[in-house]
Structures are given as C-alpha cells and as structure tokens.
Amino acid sequence: MQLHIVHDTTYRYGEAASLVIQALRMWPASTPGQTVKEWRVTVDGKRLQPTCTDGFGNPVATHTIDRSVETVKLSIRGEVTTHEQHGIHGGANETLPPMFYLADTELTAGNADILALAEASAGDADGAVDRLHRLCNSVRDHVDYLPYQTDAETTAAAAFAAGAGVCQDHAHVLIAAARSQGFPARYVSGYLCPIADAAAASHAWAEIFVPDLGWVGFDAANRQSPDERYVRIACGRDYRDAAPVRGVRLGGLAETLEVAVSIAESTHLAQ
Numbered sequence: 001m002q003l004h005i006v007h008d009t010t011y012r013y014g015e016a017a018s019l020v021i022q023a024l025r026m027w028p029a030s031t032p033g034q035t036v037k038e039w040r041v042t043v044d045g046k047r048l049q050p051t052c053t054d055g056f057g058n059p060v061a062t063h064t065i066d067r068s069v070e071t072v073k074l075s076i077r078g079e080v081t082t083h084e085q086h087g088i089h090g091g092a093n094e095t096l097p098p099m100f101y102l103a104d105t106e107l108t109a110g111n112a113d114i115l116a117l118a119e120a121s122a123g124d125a126d127g128a129v130d131r132l133h134r135l136c137n138s139v140r141d142h143v144d145y146l147p148y149q150t151d152a153e154t155t156a157a158a159a160f161a162a163g164a165g166v167c168q169d170h171a172h173v174l175i176a177a178a179r180s181q182g183f184p185a186r187y188v189s190g191y192l193c194p195i196a197d198a199a200a201a202s203h204a205w206a207e208i209f210v211p212d213l214g215w216v217g218f219d220a221a222n223r224q225s226p227d228e229r230y231v232r233i234a235c236g237r238d239y240r241d242a243a244p245v246r247g248v249r250l251g252g253l254a255e256t257l258e259v260a261v262s263i264a265e266s267t268h269l270a271q
Contacts, residue, residue, distance in 0.1 A: 001228045002037075003193055004266035007076040007202070009245070010258040013069070017252030020065040020072055024048065025189070025234040026244050027059040028078070032092075033085040034231060039078040056241060057095040058234040074245065079266070080231050087225025089207055089232070091214030098209040101184035107238040108187075110176035111157045117142060118177040128210045132178065132218055139174045139220040152239060167204045168239050170220035174206045175238070184209040186235050188217065189242040193229040193263045200263040202244065207235065231263075 011020075022043075027050050030036045041048050043063050050059035065072065091098075104110065110118075121138040122131055146164040156176040159169035171187050178185040185208045192203040205219035205226060217226040226232070236242040249255075 001082045001193070001265050003080050003082060003191075003229075003231060004262075004264050005076060005078040005080070005191055005231065006260075006262045007191075008258075008260045009074045011072040011074075012256045012258070013071070013249075013252035014254040014256075015252060016068040016070045017249045018066075018068055019250040020069060020247065020252075021062065021249070022072075022074075022245055022247035023060060023062045024074070024245055025054070025058045025060055025242060026074075026076060027061075028080060028190070028231055028233050029057075029059070031232065032090060033083055033088075033226075033228075035081040035083075037079040037081055039080075040076070042075045044073055045075075053095075054241075055095060056234070056236045057093065058236070058242065078231075082228040082231065084228045085226075087217040087227070088213055089215040089217060091209075098184040098215075101186045101209065101237060102179055102182075103237070104176070104179065105238045105240075106155065107153075107240065108156050108172050108175045108179070110180045111160070114156065114160055114173060114176050115180045117160075118180045121177075122181065128183075129213070129216065131181075132183070132208055132210070132216070133225075135177055135181075136174060136218045136220045137223055139170055139177060140223050143170055143173055143220075145170075145221060152243070167219075167221040171204045171206045172238060174208075174218060174220045178206070178208045186215075187238045187242050188232060188235045189239075189244060190233040191231040191261075191263055192219075192222075193231075193265065195229075200261045201259075202261060203230070204239070204242075205230075
C-alpha cells in the first residue's frame, strides 16, 4: 500500500512560555515491511532533521525555542509504501540484544493478576506464535478500549485493574504479560490506516521476540499482527522511550493540545 500521512499537533499555552525544549522521535526507517518515500517534519513551518540516533535505534532531533511563545505547531507530511510481512519485523540492524527487553520498567511492570492471565493463556497453544496470539486476545478481552480512562503515565497494572484503556495500555499490558513468560517484548509507536469510518490517529502496539522469526508485532487493541496498513516509527521498552514528543518548558501555565491526523491510501504526495 502507498500510505499518505498528514499529522499536525498544536501546543497552546495559557500564558506565554519563555523556553520550550522538545525531543522528537517522528522519523520512520525503511525496513522489509515499509519503504519511506518521503517524510518531512516541521516545527512552526521550519523543517527539522534528525541529529542523532538513540540507544534503541530511533532517529531523534531536539529543538529549542528560547523566546516568548504561546503556540508551537509540529507537522508531519509523509508517504510510505508498506509491504505485507504478517507482523514479522525480523532482527536486522538491531542496536540491542533481545534479552535487554526482558527487564520491566515502571510502566510495564507486571503484577499477580497479569501473570495469572499470561499463565492461563498459554494453555495448549501450538508453538510460540499461537501462544502469543492467544495472549494478545486475552489482554484485549480483559482491557476494554475506552478513551479518556488513562493517560501517558498509566501503568500496565493500573490499566489492567481498571479493565479499560487505549492502545498504549494494551501494549503495556501485553509487554508485561509476555515478559513474565520469558519473551523479550517492546513498545512500538506508529500509525494505522483506518478502516471504513474509523478516525485516523497515531497508534501503538507491541513487538515480541520469537526464536527463528525475530521481532513479531502484536496489536492487542485490534487483536491482530500489523499488516500493510501499519507504519512503524519508533520502539523502546515502553511509551516513554518511544514517545513521538517529550519535552520541558518554562512558564506557559496550562498546556492544551490540538491534534489532527489523516492517513489514506494514495499514489500522490501531499503538497
């Protein structure tokens, strides 16, 4: 598929901020599952290019606004050709060994209930992939998709206890459950081209390391492995490592966000 992505995020401050520093992880890499044809990130209309690669292999750029500012607008315009890989990302060009992703983080630490779910889901599964698909479905069975019930700092244990959350929470719970069963697992940020009348949005899922296959994606929110409708952007141990934007500011009081995303199959680049 040829996917055309338009993503605008506008930060508005209740009072002018005197300093804004943001680290951006917004650049996809070409992989067996996707070929990046065009990708442009701008901050208030000025193009920004990656300046380094973090420890997880994600391109990163940091920008600073050291003047009085009431709004900051981040924009993405991209075109990516995707290829059906049945969820298999593989293991080429990895910066860290799989075992690194067995360690819990604050957001992905399991608890007794998540461990019990993981044990129960193993059942009579025929092989690792089947077992992980069962686990993916079990996570979704227990954690309903309900927006506005959680936030960026909600832990896997808290989302599981609430029985509700969004794709970020499904990914964190699945990662916690998979790690408890000895599978290295990591968080992935990206995009999912919507089906029918579904709203376009950025998305998140998990990748789990399977012997002989490498990293395989599992999207618990949608009960499937990523296909050609997915665009992979960044990965890490959890949301904090792979977040598209993380930053600090001086002043500004309350911060509000306006986000507009459109993702469509297209043969033409956006202007």
